[in-house]
Amino acid sequence: MSAADNARPDAVHDRLPGRLPVSRVPDPREAPPLRWGIAGPGWIAERFAASLQQHTRQELAAVGSRSLDRSAGFAARFGIPAAYGSYRELAEAPDVDIVYVATPHNHHHRVALEALDAGKHVLVEKPIGINAGQAEEITALAQARGLLAAEALWTFFLPKFDVVRQLLDGGHLGQVVSVMAEYGEHFEPGHRIFDADLAGGPLLDLGTYPLAFITALLGDPERVCALGTPHPEGVNGQISAVMQFPGGAHAVTNTNLYGFTPTAATVVGTRATLTIDGPFNFPGGFTVKSHDGGELRYGGESGGHLEGLHYQAAAVARAIAAGRREVEERPMADSIRFLRLADELRRQLGIRFPDEAPAPAVNLPNQ
Incomplete structure (x- = not known):
């Protein structure tokens, strides 16, 4: 899943494949x-x-x-x-x-x-740091020491996301023109998400998932418009954003700590639409529907952290054994890209985390 793959001309496949690709994720026990x-x-x-x-x-x-x-x-x-x-x-x-x-x-x-x-x-x-500068410092030190550094954003390591990646890389959705992803959850008073000293609020806990998904598909936005709502506990309570990307693609997101949402994700292409069952960031299924009436269903078994967190550890172990210093599923450049967008959302909304240096200028215009 990359911006380059989804910005290419819409001329790869006329219809969905006869069946979904098979996940290439090896057995974690191996x-x-x-x-x-x-x-x-x-x-x-x-x-x-x-x-x-x-x-x-x-x-x-x-x-x-x-x-x-x-x-x-x-x-x-x-x-x-x-x-x-x-x-x-x-x-x-x-x-x-x-x-x-x-x-x-x-x-x-x-x-x-x-x-x-x-x-x-x-x-x-996740997030690997509270801002892009921190992620860049981790990346630089890992490279200097010849060591692997990776963000434990478990979603991207799940078998279903390898199938999604193959559909996107194969051009079966056509050119991606719109992505919608959101994540809301209710938290009881006293939860650490309300602690401003711990970089609280929904952005880093929940918003990482939809924003990382959006930027992994579309890259860096060229226009961003953010709205925010303060929470009585002293942190941000809700962020919504609309983004435009090179080539004209749009993305819409919301993250909040007021109540549970479907936590859905939809990718609209010029040939087909991908709808990932909520919560999209967990093990589960998805549906692809082509605009000519074709439909394919990935019926992955639903599960939680226990059924999914091990995939990222296995991927890291395989990468290190192969002498690689990154994981293909979540390159450090993608982690930095997500945090650049999160930094811009916070800049527009005036959100600053404790002990954080003044926010640097970000090359994303305030619309």
């Missing part, structure tokens, strides 16, 4: 095992650890946090042999090949840099 260190023993780390243990041969070697008690408790629950009371100790542990960074958003950058500086590969929970 991926060579790495020794994983987990930084941040929280909610998503629990699901990541359980998914790896149930579906792969990856080894959970160590866990670290700012609290040794929390690390030790997590290690005991998952049978992890080593627990550390700081992220630095985890980064320097000799029996760790790669660090999975699952801290709050505003610590991703620092913890990832520590791990890379200590010679460890990193898989960093």
Whole structure:
């Protein structure tokens, strides 16, 4: 899925293929095992650890946090042999090949840099940083050290997205002219998403999914118009945006923390329309309907984090074993591109995260 693939002339296929492509994602159990260190023993780390243990041969070697008690408790629950009371100790542990960074958003950058500086590969929970500058620094250090860095945006590693990628790359939708994707969810008071000190609000927790999907398909927008609603808890409560891309394609998105939405995604092409079942970022199905009446259905089994998080770990393990320093499913350039757009949305809405330097100028006009 790339901007270049979808900007080419609409002259590849006249109709849908007779059947959907087969996912090319290998069996995660066949991926060579790495020794994983987990930084941040929280909610998503629990699901990541359980998914790896149930579906792969990856080894959970160590866990670290700012609290040794929390690390030790997590290690005991998952049978992890080593627990550390700081992220630095985890980064320097000799029996760790790669660090999975699952801290709050505003610590991703620092913890990832520590791990890379200590010679460890990193898989960093989405978003890889709170702004594009942080993602660029992680990329630069990984390249300088000859290490792999990747964003753990699990959606792009799922088998169904490999099928979607093949449909797009094969030109079966024609030229993409419109993308609509959204994600809303309800949160009870006291949830960390309401904590401004942790870069709270829906943009980085929920909005990463639709915005990353849009930019992976269409690239950098040339025009952006954003609307926002403040939440009584002191963070942004809702963002909506309309975007125009080179070649004339449009995208529309909304993300909010007020209530659950279908979390749907639709891609409209000049030959066919792709509709991904909600929540589109989870394992599940999708439908492709051509404008001449053809229809294909991908009936992937629905599931949650337990059924999906292991695919990204297996992809990273395969890439490292092959000597690659990026993963094809989520190149660092795509992670930076998404954060550039998120930076522009925040600039238009006046949203600034704590301890963040003044927002740099972004080459996206305010419409």
